[in-house]
Amino acid sequence: MPWNPEAPYNDLPALPPVHIDLEPRAVLKATVEARAALATLAQAGHLLPNPNILLNALPLLEAQASSEIENIVTTADELFKHADLGGGDHATKEALRYRSALFAGVESIRQRPLTAATAARICSELQGREMAVRAVPGTRIANPTTREIVYAPPEGAPLIGEKLSAWERFVHADDDLDPLVRMAVAHYQFEAIHPFHDGNGRTGRVINILMLIDKGLLQDPTLYLSRAIIARKNDYYRLLRAVTADEAWVDWILYMLDVVRESATSTTRKIAAIRACQEHIAERARAATSGGRDAQFLAVLFEQPYCRISTVVERCDVSRQTASSWLHSLVAAGLLHQVKVGRELLFVNHEFMEVLTRSE
Known part of the structure; x- marks a missing residue:
């Protein structure tokens, strides 16, 4: 039966996709480039005398950008201003909860494997209330401009639970799939399941970081992925939909690998700029x-x-x-x-x- 965007996608296939090579030559080449950028980022991070610079600052910037993808718009200035004091407007509070959710997720996976329960904890932190899988039917995702329905996720808590269990098995599968490719594929699937009433996009983007930490590609949540996604936000949604409509997995994976590469490279440059700024200010502070x-x-x-x-x-x-x-x-x-x-x-x-x- 052809996919119908207005009908609940209860037949969403389990992973990995059948009869599709997820790692053709172009993907393998892009994977090598993304891994090299991550390795360079790790080396740059070790050169900072105080790692708390990255742990305090970059998750806030990621929180701002990931929230902006969902049209929750605040400024970095407001976030840093209220990071320790609390308060701020609604958008600022929402973005600060993203940082809390990110740290809660990191703490969780350092104690136990990533599961659907981890996702629920992340979403609960994001929303500021207990979140469970959707039980009420009727969720539809529409184009914000035209209001045309572009996707209807699976319905029914038992079915959503089954889809999440299959998603978990894929996340932890013992096969030869590269962890970066696995992250990209798992991200599509999580967004397609759309397990919660709200907060799925931000939850899924936190999970991306957790998967990279879990596989040792990151030590801490210091990769600033969402800014690169914002720069090509239309592509993000277009390619997600193309996987559903046309099984365009390779285009989606290449997009996500490029997001990782670009994000790692720009974060490395930012670390270099921070070090230069730190040295310049230290010199003048000693005189002052x-x-x-x-x-x-x-x-x-x-x-x-x-x-x-x-x-x-x-x-x-x-x-x-x-x-x-x-x-x-x-x-x-x-x-x-x-x-x-x-x-x-x-x-x-x-x-x-x-x-x-x-x-x-």
């Missing part, structure tokens, strides 16, 4: 204040673009007066900006923020 000779203080300035006096007190084991003096000296030297958020006085490493948010 005695705190500039404190390695821990310099590390704090680059863990988040926004810094609080209380953070410096805690991390550097100095008095509040000393912490305040160090920070205000850097404001006077033009290295930091001072802003008020509610009752909190924050100090912004504006050069670091510019490096984080510009395209590399």
